[in-house]
Amino acid sequence: MITAGIVGGTGYTGVELLRLLAGHPQVTLEVITSRVQAGQPVSAIYPNLRGHLDLAFSEPDPAALGACDVVFFATPNGTAMEMAPGLIERGARVIDLGADFRIRDLDVWSQWYGMTHQCPELAAEAIYGLPERHREAIRGARLVANPGCYPTAVQLGLIPLLETGAVDTSNIVADAKSGASGAGRQPRQHTLLCEAGENFHAYGASGHRHLPEIRQGLMEAAGGEVGLTFVPHLVPMVRGIHATLYARLHDPATDLQALYEQRFADEPFVDVLPPGSHPETRTVRGSNMVRIAVHRPAGGDMALVLAVEDNLVKGAAGQAVQNMNLMFDLPEVMGLQGIPVLP
The missing domain is CATH 3.30.360.10 (Dihydrodipicolinate Reductase; domain 2)
Structure with a gap:
């Protein structure tokens, strides 16, 4: 089983990621962080997960997150670039659903996101996680920049x-x-x-x-x-x-x-x-x-x-799970085969 942590689990992207990973047959969710909701059961904030996820939100703990096989960032821009280097050093693989590692030219990135990039070395290493273009590179990546919607x-x-x-x-x-x-x-x-x-x-x-x-x-x-x-x-x-x-x-x-x-x-x-x-x-x-x-x-x-x-799915959390499947040599469609909801 793959152990997974999520940093920033209270937004719409975060809860979609929780929904998908809670139903994934090869994933065990270990850590879900939120400074604001620390100590609260996830199901108290998102009752759709009641009976599917028995975890509480916690303060971000680099040791607990670094012990996971994979850590997802569903956080505001600027957060992942501060924490990712330490987690990768501890052996975790990282998938950032934010924009910290998407743009290769960091001057352009700073122009559009209004801050200086904190880890240019990792930015140069990050693989842009569009499987239809970069499938083989994603398989061997330590850090994947999940595309925007x-x-x-x-x-x-x-x-x-x-x-x-x-x-x-x-x-x-x-x-x-x-x-x-x-x-x-x-x-x-x-x-x-x-x-x-x-x-x-x-x-x-x-x-x-x-x-x-x-x-x-x-x-x-x-x-x-x-x-x-x-x-x-x-x-x-x-x-x-x-x-x-x-x-x-x-x-x-x-x-x-x-x-x-x-x-x-x-x-x-x-x-x-x-x-x-x-x-x-x-x-x-x-x-x-x-x-x-x-x-x-x-x-x-x-x-x-x-x-x-x-x-929220192919444009965010679903594509992140698709990338995780590739990174851990699982069937690419695992955990993502649900039929769309209509009407």
Whole structure:
């Protein structure tokens, strides 16, 4: 059995991670930390886990965490980079669901996250945890940077086009929408029911902190520069991301359906839908699946890609468990085969 610890188990990502790991047949949860809720049973904060998890929150203890096989960080940005070096020295492997290790250029990271990086050596070692691109590197990693929610949907939606050089990379557009859980559990005015309900708006249009992460992944897939316009939106639902992606084809005769079916044929968590489909966020709710459909509007030269995911699962906790499975040589789908909840 794999022993696991979670640092920061009280947010939406943390509880989703708890839900998945509590049902994982090869994982024993040993430590769940929260300074605010220390001493409280997990089921008192999250009653959906009652009868499934008999643990209490505790103060972060490097010795207890370092004794685990794997430690997940579901914490605000800046926390993992302070604790990860000591845990790795003790022999634990680390999966950070935050942004501390996602961006390789630490000057760019500091620009977007407003702080100086504390452990550049580990940042250089970290493997970006998108299995569909870095599966073999993840297997041997000591530290995995779990991708962000928007970056997962956008990259998976565009990778087949970029890897094959099928599109003009100078002007790609990613128009993405997310449910309110993507903003976290801390109260914020824009996610209050009276603010978010019956409302729909863009944000971060002049620059969003996921932009450099997405661009980094797309440039890697394309093997060169990528011009990207990324605009996120908040929609009045709890969970789910819908990304609508636009790129101009070099050859309008490109068989997009075949391209995507071939690229993702062996990917357990990417579902390429039949021609003419329009994926819905409700079809992935609670699951680790990304569903993708491709179109060529009016038979023109524009590739239109639609991608949906659950931002808390494939966009966060589920992908972290997928990465853990790879790191410990378990079946990649273990603990992640639940059927999406509908309606």
